[in-house]
Amino acid sequence: MIKNVRPWAEAQTDITISGDRISAIGAAAGGAGAEVIDGAGAILLPGLIEAHTHLDKTLFGMKWNVNDVGYTLIDKITNEREMKTKLGLDPARQSARQVAISVARGTTHIRSHVDIDTVHGLKGVEGVMATREKYKEFIDIEIVAFPQSGMMIRPGTAKLMDEALAMGAEVVGGLDPSSMDKDPKGQLDAIFALAVKHGKPLDIHLHEPGELGLFTMGMIVERTKAHGLTGKVTISHAFCLGHNDYLVVGRMLEDLARNDIAVMTTGPSGWPCPPLIRTLDAGITVCSGSDGIRDCWHPWGTGDMLERVMYLGERNYLSRDRDIRRIFDVVTTLGAKVMDIKDYGLKPGNIADLMLVDGEALAEAVASCRPRRLVMKRGRVVSRDGAAPFEVA
Amino acid sequence: MIKNVRPWAEAQTDITISGDRISAIGAAAGGAGAEVIDGAGAILLPGLIEAHTHLDKTLFGMKWNVNDVGYTLIDKITNEREMKTKLGLDPARQSARQVAISVARGTTHIRSHVDIDTVHGLKGVEGVMATREKYKEFIDIEIVAFPQSGMMIRPGTAKLMDEALAMGAEVVGGLDPSSMDKDPKGQLDAIFALAVKHGKPLDIHLHEPGELGLFTMGMIVERTKAHGLTGKVTISHAFCLGHNDYLVVGRMLEDLARNDIAVMTTGPSGWPCPPLIRTLDAGITVCSGSDGIRDCWHPWGTGDMLERVMYLGERNYLSRDRDIRRIFDVVTTLGAKVMDIKDYGLKPGNIADLMLVDGEALAEAVASCRPRRLVMKRGRVVSRDGAAPFEVA
Known part of the structure; x- marks a missing residue:
């Protein structure tokens, strides 16, 4: 008591x-x-819901890594894939370090995207699975099989994802089907097929901005409808919902709501991003997360989902107590809905x-x-x- | 030693x-x-340089104030002016509370804008002056006479500012001459006249976005040149430098550099803002600050200028160690230049x-x-x- x-x-x-x-x-x-x-x-x-992070690749607790990476997404992805080997990054140990921080800050559930690529194979997934098992009394961890280095441009990745899902990864990931793979039909057909085959939900990274992102998002909506995956798809980042076209974005929000497609936003500083209140008012389930914490991309992040409320508030110009109360739903109840957590609250x-x-x-x-x-x-x-x-x- | x-x-x-x-x-x-x-x-x-804050009106240490203010600038300004009375805000006590936090976090110099209006008169300035005197062994405080409620739309404000400068405020402030006062010529002529009369520098809040802000900024440049105030003018926020027109912004940056007009940016989340690296590369002195901390506008802020480096980094997509090193100049050496601190470093x-x-x-x-x-x-x-x-x- x-x-x-x-x-x-x-x-x-x-x-x-x-x-x-x-x-x-x-x-x-x-x-x-x-x-x-x-x-x-x-x-x-x-318990707070960390609905989007990358447990497998934080550098927390390791010797400081001087970041001197280029500014583009592909620079960062390539660098990271190489640095994992150079630094001897151990996904089991590193995920455990981040979990310890999250638990101390009140997080009780984590959805972690975990890199799968043809260089490192399933090492990340195996490492995070070891952490999940070892610390299961402290936290629940859900694993997204995440093709960080692309799928269509790196043959063999889809097969590895299939294996990860068979091993017990709970969610099918995806990444910028247009800008990364240059083959949105190819990637989306592949990941939706995996979702159908394994009977698992999807959580797709979509950094693509403006009209490009809206184009790809439309293809995600179509497939969600066609496969009857209502309530089973999350779009992470969804920067294109920050596009400055009121009507076009409004129609897309209606489509997302109609298919119960959830949106994950970190409240990023600077990037266009989903307008939080408008997205919630459209009836869309919005969750949030820390994204990468102190990794090869950037040195920032604490894994604190209470602090995340502040980021979401600042990014969306929300200062009123009653608006901030709505952000609390995002890091608790709505995150739990996205992760389909039973008996939460x-x-x-x-x-x-x-x-x-x-x-x-x-x-x-x-x-x-x-x-x-x-x-x-x-x-x-x-x-x-x-x-x-x-x-x- | x-x-x-x-x-x-x-x-x-x-x-x-x-x-x-x-x-x-x-x-x-x-x-x-x-x-x-x-x-x-x-x-x-x-010592870290806090080059833009509002010591007179933090609510830190007072009973929690439920914020239910409207979203516009004028909503916030009107609400704050009224709340100061309702809450019994004591500028001396409140500024001392914020100073205590700043000192503990390594700040050795503060430039504080202090509200001057026809309702509260010079109470804010007197309060911060009391704090400045009482804690002078702990920190140096510079006071900007700041017409938060507008100048031309509130007759009597200019006279109060004149008095504040005579009493020892070091810097002449200003606020959105176009959008707030609807009289850019009137406000700018008035504040530049005060600067000339008292032989003091200027630090002007300019939230005005896009072309409007660039229009007003052009008028500031003209007056800086006409009065020979090179090196004596700072533009705070300068959101319009985040306008998406490469050539127009480039020409404005050249004008600012030529007249040694400094720029203060907090690295705001969401608002357009000066592109940090481009502004520095143009040879402009850039400083930073916490802006308001836990006040009637919003509940955020810690007054930590080390943390501010992170905000500036995130907002400007800077993750590399060598880029972050440049942000350290902003919160130290360049801030000291703006505040004209002798024998610093x-x-x-x-x-x-x-x-x-x-x-x-x-x-x-x-x-x-x-x-x-x-x-x-x-x-x-x-x-x-x-x-x-x-x-x-």
């Missing part, structure tokens, strides 16, 4: 946990003899995945971003006061 | 301070009997305003943003390990 907590920063109450589930929310709801933790008036939230009967953070108001908790007072995974305390949940050698 | 420090994250050495100045940099340069501090291999930087003979932060590399220090190991103002240690330098009741 955790006494004196404020769910969603609202009225103070108590929450009782039995086994791995919430059994009651309400003052004095706990049975006699329950272990009692004092929440000290902290804000109670369901602060209700009796649901799984006790939750966190406590001190704060006067939700927006204040974001602005101050204090260490989490307590993080609980399936009814077990996994971190207190921001402490690492486990050590990684 | 501080032993074992790495100036700019380069080779390890020692630094010797005598009185308020650096007397030597180099191993074993200290005289016998000097007090020795072990820098433990930390990065040594000159890590050289023997200069004032010992400096900070130590742990880190493998400059970019790593930004990404990790640890508490500052030590902050020194004029040869005196004012903070260690991120501790507040003083308490504010």
